[in-house]
Amino acid sequence: MYKLQKNKIIITGLSDFNTKHILECGQVFRFKELDKSTYSIISKDKKALVKSYENRVEIETEDVEYFINYFDLNVDYSKIKKALSNFAELDKPLKFGYGIRILKQDLFESIISFIISANNNIKRIQSIIEKICKSVGYQIGDYYAFPTLEQLSTLSEQDFKNFGAGYRSEYLYKTIRLLQKVNLEELKNLSTQELKEFLLTLFGVGPKVADCILLFGCYKQDVFPVDTWIAKVYHDVFGGETNRVKISKQLVDRYGKLSGYAQQYLFYSKRELG
DNA sequence: GCCCAGGGATGCG
């Protein structure tokens, strides 16, 4: 539930919108907690301030339409959570991570960001991405836009190493060259499986990173990214299987179209609560 | 010093 004012989205119904849970649940990296009640979030070349009050959240931005879509505000998450509550293993994760929403992020930004995320931790991922943005992204007021493909193409493998990307620097350099040959907007029309096959041809994109890109950058819900935390959850709840690709298939079979949502609740609560 | 982080590429059988 939301209403609009000039340069402002006002959200009531806070059980379906919790800024901390949305931004800190591991799906996005370009956010900052400015104080207890204020976060900044940058997506592509756009920025928003998200302010929490007792009975509402206000999103202040120059591009209201963009952030209505970005925060998925036209989807009723109470229905999603009700459907998820049929699974006993989601009881605690749903209570803990209430107010999570899956952000509709930019595809190109998601590809680059999740290549960096591989075998890495969120603090370092944020630091590397910020350095890349600052180096070649457009400066807009007090922040830097996520670079365009053309801007990233000017960076060398050594540049990425200097930003701390380590061995992922080669993946980034090579994938950026591959992306110069395709039209990402056209690819969005492909089925989940076809899109995944394409993503797997990119350097530094394996099954898990591809699933993250599909979920966060292509709005595909029938995927289940399995990282170290989800592997731990699976071991606790189901046990047996250790092959992450097989675990992912089993969990997609279990949750179907709700897989992406279920995954995010399980990931967040496991990482925060252990 | 070790282990771990939103894993992937490579090589070997």
Add this chain to the structure above:
DNA sequence: CGCATCCATGGG
């Protein structure tokens, strides 16, 4: 196909 090994970097 499955599996082992290697890969930068910083924090605990």
